[in-house]
Amino acid sequence: MSEALIDLVSFLVRKSLGNDQDRLQEILTRVRYCKLLALRLDLRPGQVDAAVLAVWISSEGLGKELLGVITTPYNLEEIIDATTNSDNEDRIEAAVLRIVKKYQTLRKEGSQASTDMHQIRSVLSRRFSSPKTETILEAFLHLIKDEEFLRRVDQLAGLILIVDPGESYESRMTLRLSNDGYEVEVVQDARTAVDIISASKVDLVISEVNLPGTDGMRLCRAIRENPATVHTPFFFITVEEGKRLPARCLKAGADDFLRKPVELDVLSLKIQRVLVAKTPKTANKGVNGSLSEMNSMDFIQSLSEGRKGVEITLESGGEKGNIYMQNGEIIHACKGNIDGEEALYRLLIWQDGEFQIVPCSDFPPRTIHSSTMSLLMEAARLSDEADGSMDEEL
Numbered sequence: 465m466s467e468a469l470i471d472l473v474s475f476l477v478r479k480s481l482g483n484d485q486d487r488l489q490e491i492l493t494r495v496r497y498c499k500l501l502a503l504r505l506d507l508r509p510g511q512v513d514a515a516v517l518a519v520w521i522s523s524e525g526l527g528k529e530l531l532g533v534i535t536t537p538y539n540l541e542e543i544i545d546a547t548t549n550s551d552n553e554d555r556i557e558a559a560v561l562r563i564v565k566k567y568q569t570l571r572k573e574g575s576q577a578s579t580d581m582h583q584i585r586s587v588l589s590r591r592f593s594s595p596k597t598e599t600i601l602e603a604f605l606h607l608i609k610d611e612e613f614l615r616r617v618d619q620l621a622g623l624i625l626i627v628d629p630g631e632s633y634e635s636r637m638t639l640r641l642s643n644d645g646y647e648v649e650v651v652q653d654a655r656t657a658v659d660i661i662s663a664s665k666v667d668l669v670i671s672e673v674n675l676p677g678t679d680g681m682r683l684c685r686a687i688r689e690n691p692a693t694v695h696t697p698f699f700f701i702t703v704e705e706g707k708r709l710p711a712r713c714l715k716a717g718a719d720d721f722l723r724k725p726v727e728l729d730v731l732s733l734k735i736q737r738v739l740v741a742k743t744p745k746t747a748n749k750g751v752n753g754s755l756s757e758m759n760s761m762d763f764i765q766s767l768s769e770g771r772k773g774v775e776i777t778l779e780s781g782g783e784k785g786n787i788y789m790q791n792g793e794i795i796h797a798c799k800g801n802i803d804g805e806e807a808l809y810r811l812l813i814w815q816d817g818e819f820q821i822v823p824c825s826d827f828p829p830r831t832i833h834s835s836t837m838s839l840l841m842e843a844a845r846l847s848d849e850a851d852g853s854m855d856e857e858l
Contacts, residue, residue, distance in 0.1 A: 466513040466537070473520045473530060483725050486636050487523075490568065495519045496769045497564045497607070503765050504603045507556065509837075514538035515557040522561070559597050563604050566591055581609065607766075610758060614766050615644070616751045617774060617821050622667040622739055626650045627657040627683065628701075629676060637670075637701075640728045641735070652676065654683040661693060667739060673702040673713065681716040688717035697738045701726050733771070733791075740773075740823045750822030755780065760812055760819060761840050767821070768792040768836045775824040780817025787811060788827055794839055795830040804831040805839070812843040 474495075481488050498519050502512040521530055522544045543558045566588060585605055592601055624641055629652045631638060641648050649666075651657050653676045660666065669687065671680040680700060687693045699720045700713045710721040720734055760778065764787075767774060771792035778785050785799030785807060797808035832839070 466510070466517075469537075470513060470516055470520070473517060476530065477520050477523055485725055485728065489636065489640070489728065490572075491519065491523050494561075494564055494568060497567070497604075498560055500607055500765055500769055501560050501564065501600070501604050502557070504607055504762065505556070505560070505600065509841075510538065511557055514540065514543060515560050518543040518557060518561055556596075556600070559592070559600050560604075563588060563592055563597065563601055567604070567608075581605065584608070610763060611766055613751060613753070613758070614763060614770070614821070617767075617772065617823060623647045623649065623665065624668045624670060624735070625657060625660055625666045627652075627654060627669065627671040627675065627680065629653070630672065630703075637726065637728065637731070640732065644732055644735075646735075654678045654680070657683060658686065661687065661696075666693075666696060668697045668699065668735060670699045670701055673700055673704045673709070681713060684713070684716045684718055699731075699734070701731075729771070733773075736773070736823060737825055740825045750774075750820055752818065752820045755814055755817045755819055758819070760814065761843060763819075763821070764789070764794070764812075764836070764840065768794075773824050773827075774821050777820045777822075778811050778814060778817060779819075780814040785811045788824065789836075790824075790827050792836070794832050794836050796828045796832060798828075805834070808832060808839060809843050809846050812840075813847045 477491070478488060495516055498515045499512060502515045507515070517538060518540050521540055538557075543555050543561060545558075567584070570584065570587060585601075588601055588605075589598075592598070624646045626638060626648060628650070631650050633648075633650055635650075638648050638650055649660055651660065654671075655677070657669070657671070661669070669683075671683055673680045675683065680702075684698050684700075687696055687698060697719045698717060699722065700718050701722045701724060702709075703724045713721045719738060722731065722734075755778070760776075764776075767789055769792065772789060773791060774789050776787040776789070778787070783799070785797065787794060787808060788796040794808065797804065797811060799807040799810050802810065
């Protein structure tokens with residue numbers, strides 16, 4: 465019931481926002497942070513759902529209206545009221561939501577305190593100083609640190625050139641691509657774009673169709689006719705209409721065609737897919753780390769919420785295994801001659817060793833069909849049992 469209710473409320477809020485993509489992106493980020501933080505704190509499934517629902521319901525406009533007409537199983541009023549009334553912090557979900565909202569405010573203001581971890585801790589500690597919130601705050605800071613680390617999974621040393629008189633370095637698309645880890649250049653016309661492409665290695669071009677002095681299709685054809693850039697991926701993202709326009713753009717050599725306003729999550733996945741296919745797997749080392757410093761279940765939760773497509777390699781005590789995630793879902797695991805869920809659970813209980821995460825677009829056949837959440841819950845249960853058995857032996 466909880467999942468269906470969340471889907472319903474999120475659908476209604478999305479619909480009410482219309483084309484306000486900036487506001488929607490802010491809410492989606494808040495949902496992701498609140499859910500991940502609730503999971504890090506080992507809250508019950510009902511508490512995790514309550515935190516997520518509270519984000520959607522507390523959004524401006526339709527969200528608060530829904531609270532008066534939809535019966536919810538979590539007494540959401542207690543959570544939402546506590547986010548505006550500092551005297552009411554009984555619900556841990558309320559503290560989670562308040563900390564995430566304050567952090568987003570810092571990011572939105574663009575101050576130095578939003579990028580420096582010590583400054584973030586200082587600012588949030590002054591705002592949330594009770595013993596209860598101190599534990600939540602430290603868990604959130606750890607989450608932010610892990611998210612920054614995992615962002616490097618998508619960093620393909622990629623330079624994306626945007627050719628569009630309507631874009632700027634402050635536009636939502638540019639900011640999203642920068643946050644995804646890409647270097648982004650924004651120019652207004654095709655001539656400047658050609659100069660940049662000639663002077664540096666551009667990994668992907670995103671262009672409007674209608675450009676000052678020419679059109680994007682001429683630019684695309686010029687790139688395709690140049691042996692040095694013939695394989696450079698090229699996307700059209702345009703406000704132009706016309707039934708035949710997509711076919712004309714693809715015929716000119718474009719790899720993809722999207723209309724504005726573009727769904728940023730879709731664009732991010734399309735770019736990741738085309739750059740992973742373009743870049744040899746051995747050339748991208750992804751991210752590496754120690755399991756003693758970053759628990760595999762924690763980074764899998766983050767990868768799942770980010771809908772990543774990755775291959776995870778784990779090594780411990782001379783043993784090795786792999787986990788594959790497609791669009792944020794665990795689809796396959798292998799360890800020696802063992803596949804599927806059994807292999808996954810054996811890998812996830814490793815607490816020492818090394819891991820490597822690299823982008824992936826070529827996946828093995830699916831052997832795991834359960835949800836990521838249920839898989840991680842079962843892995844946590846098995847890990848607790850293993851720890852208990854070890855304690856009894858001692």
